[in-house]
Amino acid sequence: MSPILEARNLQKAFGGLKVIDDVSLRLEPGDRVALIGPNGAGKTTFVNLVTGNLRSDSGDVLIGGASVTHSGPAERAHRGLVRSFQVTRLFQDMTAEEHLALAILERDGKTHRLAGSYRAMPQVMREIGILLSTLGLGTVAHRKVREIAYGQQRLLEIALALALRPKVLLLDEPAAGVPQSDTGRIEAALADLPADLAVLMIEHDMDLVFRFARRVVVLAAGAIIFDGPPQAVTRDQRVREAYLGSYANVRRAH
Amino acid sequence: MRAGQSTRRVSTDLVGIAVILAAAGIGFLLFPDNLALLTRIIALALLVLSLDLVTGYCGIATLGHAALYGAGSYAAGVAAAHFAISDPLLMTLAGITAGAAAGLVCGLVILRATGLPQLVLSIATVYLFHELANKLSSWTGGSDGLSGISPSPLLGLFAFDLWGRTAFGFGVALLLVVFVLLRILARSPFGMLCRGIKEDPLRIRSMGASPYRALAKMYVISGAVAGAGGALNAISTQVVGLDSLSFTLSAEALVMLVLGGTGSLYGALTGTVLFMLFADFVSAASPFHWLTMVGALLVAIVLFAPKGLYGSISDYLARRRGTA
Numbered sequence: 001m002s003p004i005l006e007a008r009n010l011q012k013a014f015g016g017l018k019v020i021d022d023v024s025l026r027l028e029p030g031d032r033v034a035l036i037g038p039n040g041a042g043k044t045t046f047v048n049l050v051t052g053n054l055r056s057d058s059g060d061v062l063i064g065g066a067s068v069t070h071s072g073p074a075e076r077a078h079r080g081l082v083r084s085f086q087v088t089r090l091f092q093d094m095t096a097e098e099h100l101a102l103a104i105l106e107r108d109g110k111t112h113r114l115a116g117s118y119r120a121m122p123q124v125m126r127e128i129g130i131l132l133s134t135l136g137l138g139t140v141a142h143r144k145v146r147e148i149a150y151g152q153q154r155l156l157e158i159a160l161a162l163a164l165r166p167k168v169l170l171l172d173e174p175a176a177g178v179p180q181s182d183t184g185r186i187e188a189a190l191a192d193l194p195a196d197l198a199v200l201m202i203e204h205d206m207d208l209v210f211r212f213a214r215r216v217v218v219l220a221a222g223a224i225i226f227d228g229p230p231q232a233v234t235r236d237q238r239v240r241e242a243y244l245g246s247y248a249n250v251r252r253a254h
Numbered sequence: 255m256r257a258g259q260s261t262r263r264v265s266t267d268l269v270g271i272a273v274i275l276a277a278a279g280i281g282f283l284l285f286p287d288n289l290a291l292l293t294r295i296i297a298l299a300l301l302v303l304s305l306d307l308v309t310g311y312c313g314i315a316t317l318g319h320a321a322l323y324g325a326g327s328y329a330a331g332v333a334a335a336h337f338a339i340s341d342p343l344l345m346t347l348a349g350i351t352a353g354a355a356a357g358l359v360c361g362l363v364i365l366r367a368t369g370l371p372q373l374v375l376s377i378a379t380v381y382l383f384h385e386l387a388n389k390l391s392s393w394t395g396g397s398d399g400l401s402g403i404s405p406s407p408l409l410g411l412f413a414f415d416l417w418g419r420t421a422f423g424f425g426v427a428l429l430l431v432v433f434v435l436l437r438i439l440a441r442s443p444f445g446m447l448c449r450g451i452k453e454d455p456l457r458i459r460s461m462g463a464s465p466y467r468a469l470a471k472m473y474v475i476s477g478a479v480a481g482a483g484g485a486l487n488a489i490s491t492q493v494v495g496l497d498s499l500s501f502t503l504s505a506e507a508l509v510m511l512v513l514g515g516t517g518s519l520y521g522a523l524t525g526t527v528l529f530m531l532f533a534d535f536v537s538a539a540s541p542f543h544w545l546t547m548v549g550a551l552l553v554a555i556v557l558f559a560p561k562g563l564y565g566s567i568s569d570y571l572a573r574r575r576g577t578a
Contacts, residue, residue, distance in 0.1 A: 051460060077462035089457045091450050102446050106463050111447040112471065115438050118446075164461060 002065060004029050004198050005081065005168045010049050010059035012042075019045045020056070021222040027168060027198040034213035034230075035202045038242065042222040043202045044086060047170050051083050052076045064167065080167030084157040084174060086202070092146040096137055096156050099145070100128045103163035127163070135159045135189050151182030158189050169193070171201040175208060187211065218242070267437050270520065271430060277527070278426045289418035291534060293490045296425035299526040300432060300483025301503075302510045303519060304353075307436070307476040308361075309508070310516035311445070312469055313452035315373045316364060317504050318380035319480065324499030325356035325383065326481025328400065331494035332393055335402040342405045342414075342424060346485040353481015354474045356383070361473025365466055377501060384499045399495040403488055414489070421490035428486055432479055436519055439475070448472055513555055515562025524564040 003026040012020040019042045027033060037043055048054040050061055052073040060069045063079045071079075090099060101118035104127055105111045118124045132138045135155045140148045145156070154174060161169055175186050183205075190212055193199060203209050209216065209230070216233045218226035220242040226233055233239055281292045301323045308314045329352030333339040339348065360379045367375050387394045394400050407413040412420040439445050447468055450458045455465040488494050497503060506529070514525020532551055537544035559566035 053456070053460070073456075073459045074462050074464050077460055083460055085457075089454055091453045091457070093453065094446075094449065098446060102443075102450055103461055105443045106447070106461050111443045111463055112468070113443045114475075115442050117441055118443060160461075 003027060003062075004064055005050070006062040007050055008060040008062070010046070010061070011057045012045060012049055012054065013057060019222050020049060023219070023222070023224055025217065025224070027200060029167070029196045029198050031198045031200075032212060032214045033200045034209040034216045035200055035219060036204070036206075036209060036216060037219035041219045043219055044172060046219065047083065047172055047202065051081060051170065077164065080165075081170070082161045082164045082166035082168070083170040084161050084172055086172040086176060088150070088153045088157055090145045090153055090156060090160075093144055095142050095144055096132065096148065097128055097141045099156060099160050100131055100163045103160050104128065107164050131159045131163055134192065136185055149182075151178045151185065154178050154186060155189060158186070166197060168198045168200070171199065173202055173204065175203070175205055183208070267434065270433060270437065274426070274430060274433060274523070282422070289422040290490065291530070293418055293421045293425045293486070295527060295530045296429050297483045297487040297490070298507070298510070298530065299429060299523055300486065301480050301507050302514075302522045302526045303432065303436065304476045304480035304483065305507050305511050306516060306519065306522040307472055307479065308469075309511065310518065310522070311440070311452065312448050312472055314364065314469065315369070316376035317373055317501065317508060318360065318364070318376035318378070319507055320499055320501070320503035321360055321380045321383040322353045322356045322477040322480035323484040323503070324387065325477070326350065326353035326484025327488045327494045327498040328352070328387060328394055328484075329481070330485035330488040331400045331403050334405060334488070335400055336393065340404060340406040342408050342489050345405060345489055346428070346482060349481040349485025349488065350478045351481070353477040353479070353484060355477070356481070357473040357475070357477020358470065360477070361470045365469050365473070380499065380501050380504050384496060384501070387496055387499050394494070397496060399493050401493045403492045403494070405489050405492070418490060425486050425490065428482060432482060433519060436479070440519070444468070444471070509552060513552065513562055515565025518564060518568075521562050521564040525562060528563060
């Protein structure tokens with residue numbers, strides 16, 4: 001199968017420090033890939049290079065075979081590359097419903113309309129309803145974001161990403177900072193993602209990684225040191241040295 | 255639920271229209287000999303509404319917004335004085351068009367930067383506009399001002415009389431039309447996009463939208479509104495001076511907006527009325543110290559009602575409703 005997202009030999013240095021050093025990665029439709037690595041390995045930088053929030057020093061990014069290396073984040077989003085943020089970035093004064101409406105209208109190229117309201121667009125309202133109920137957000141549809149719980153905000157981040165109908169979804173720690181009681185909901189949402197969507201997830205919670213990912217990529221000191229099935233990652237000597245160490249031992253002891 | 259919401263929106267719009275009409279009526283009764291002041295308040299209210307669109311709704315810092323107002327004023331004036339276009343509606347149209355064009359030019363320049371550099375660029379644009387109008391004195395009258403503007407009767411029926419009744423009525427009608435259009439704009443998909451841009455442009459970009467394009471468009475709309483205000487000024491006073499393109503006017507407009515409260519049409523209107531009436535009252539009562547009093551009012555409001563008069567009151571009411 002041809003890759004839907006391809007990063008070729010990406011490089012990025014801040015000052016003299018090489019943060020991303022010749023990283024290549026391919027995602028195919030339906031992929032479930034976890035990107036892991038110790039703190040400071042360059043995971044978030046890599047995601048920012050792929051989404052265009054940062055410019056790479058060299059290398060290429062292709063979406064569906066077409067180069068987007070010189071396009072900004074907006075253009076890449078329109079081509080189907082959508083991300084969520086590590087720290088929730090939502091619009092505090094907007095309701096959950098308005099968030100999804102904005103995403104759907106932008107996706108359909110209708111945000112430049114000067115009159116009318118999404119409430120009068122039955123198709124938009126139906127789609128919002130489906131997204132809200134899929135993610136269990138129906139009860140907070142009309143609440144402003146600053147009034148809803150953090151776990152629900154994380155779910156809204158995922159709903160917002162899905163509203164854009166992505167081909168590739170980059171999730172930056174979707175469960176970070178969420179109380180234990182709410183992680184189940186987020187995992188269920190992740191399990192329900194469309195089958196043909198390619199997903200790359202940065203995550204520190206290894207239990208979640210093992211349940212979600214069918215492929216694990218380990219980034220350490222700006223380079224990929226492992227790319228393979230989850231079962232193999234704990235056995236890999238380099239990974240253990242770089243990062244997993246104690247965790248691998250714990251798992252074996254079980 | 256949904257039907258209920260839209261009825262509520264329409265009814266708040268009707269309340270707004272009623273409030274504007276009532277305020278105009280009260281003004282008419284209180285100041286029958288000073289309708290020129292009321293008309294000037296309306297013209298400036300259009301400028302402040304226009305400023306609110308870019309500053310309050312989109313978060314753009316500008317101290318050069320009079321460039322858009324002045325462009326509208328001069329366009330209406332030049333149309334009448336040099337091209338014999340004396341129909342007030344056509345003059346207004348000229349003002350709106352010129353304001354929108356000035357908005358596009360200023361927007362494309364100002365939006366290149368953010369924060370303090372943006373503020374400096376905005377000041378630079380208003381000085382450039384001012385200087386341009388000064389240099390083109392054969393068209394604008396330079397520092398003497400542009401005179402020879404005599405608008406023909408409105409709709410062929412209402413002559414612009416010495417007492418300024420027609421100008422006042424025309425101003426109120428213009429303000430109502432703009433108010434309704436801006437209410438529609440504020441809740442349109444585009445209005446929602448601008449709210450998003452104000453809060454987090456990076457987030458908007460990652461949703462696929464271009465903040466620059468959207469803000470430039472808002473600047474054009476804002477220019478049209480300011481241009482309408484400028485045209486009203488030219489029609490009612492029948493002269494256009496360089497002060498309509500000045501940094502001082504730009505700064506005063508920002509002060510009025512902050513007094514009333516940014517990000518709401520009512521805030522912009524409240525601030526303009528409050529500032530203008532207060533300034534008029536204290537300058538009559540104490541011609542030498544009125545600026546000091548205006549300064550004191552400003553300090554008091556910024557300290558004790560940081561969201562502006564309207565913003566703070568509506569916040570207070572919302573809190574009471576929340577606890578009740």
